[in-house]
Amino acid sequence: MTFIKRILWWANLGGAAAYLIICGALLAMGRAPYPGQAMLLGQVAFGILATLAPGFLERTFHFRFPELLVTIFYFFILTAVLLGTGMQFYNIPYWDKFLHLFSASMLAGLGLAIFGALLGRDQLRRTRPLLLALFAVAFGTMVGVLWEFYEFTGDGLLGLNMQRTMSGTHPLLGRLALMDTMGDLFADFGGSLLLGLLCYFGVKKDPAWLDTFMFEKSA
Structure with a gap:
């Protein structure tokens, strides 16, 4: 790696x-x-x-x-x-949706790392897999929502079109204006859910599965 x-x-x-x-x-x-x-x-x-x-x-x-998360982060920045x-x-087509799906999985993994750092490894090993999975899904989805807040703010203040509410110079109306944002949120939830499921079954099988997502101290 x-x-x-x-x-x-x-x-x-x-x-x-x-x-x-x-x-x-x-x-x-x-x-x-x-x-x-x-x-x-x-x-x-x-x-x-x-x-x-x-x-x-x-x-x-x-x-x-975590080595895996940094590697995924570098790939995300590149793409x-x-x-x-x-x-x-x-x-x-769908390049943006792929990145939302991918980045949400990465952020859900980061959520596990933060959860482990706050809780401590001994107590983490005694935490139910379902709670870990739910936290990962919630964290990844929450950051996706915050990103949509950023896009909404940027579009309003700078006249950008990050939320794809404009077609050229013409504003989209009704459901069409929501399609990009809702598609992004669906992808964020889907990516977070995927990591959450991997977490649940991985921890159920072997609690050491979490070590892949833990922060390490260095000198």
Whole structure:
């Protein structure tokens, strides 16, 4: 897993750097390859910061994120920021829904890690699998709801169309205006539920299954 994590880390940093250099130069020459190129450059630059964030937090607070979750996080940043936003892969049908499904599973796993850190391993081993699964589902779904709050706020304050309530310059009406947001929430719940089910049956079979999602102390 460490090898895959390293590959994804370099893919994020190297890909983002190449994107900033090439697309930035084309923008300066008046030949921007994508609409809204200046904003896209800022978002891809943010992707670099997001990639560096786990390592910075680990060194600052002397702990380690679960290896699996960090690897999934790097894959998510690559597909959501560099490919999805920077290279406009969000125009591919269901790309956005796949990422919501995927990220919700990752966040549900993060919820397990937080639950374990707050509870302690000894007590965690005595916790019923159903409670762990319910917490994972609730946490992943909650973060998905908070993301929709962010999109709603951004659309209102900055005139964006993250919730896809506009078709070109025309506002969608009624049920059509809700389709993207509700589809995202369904995907968030589905991804969280998938991890919750894996948690329930995994812990029922072997409580050590949770170790994959636990934070570790470091020197």
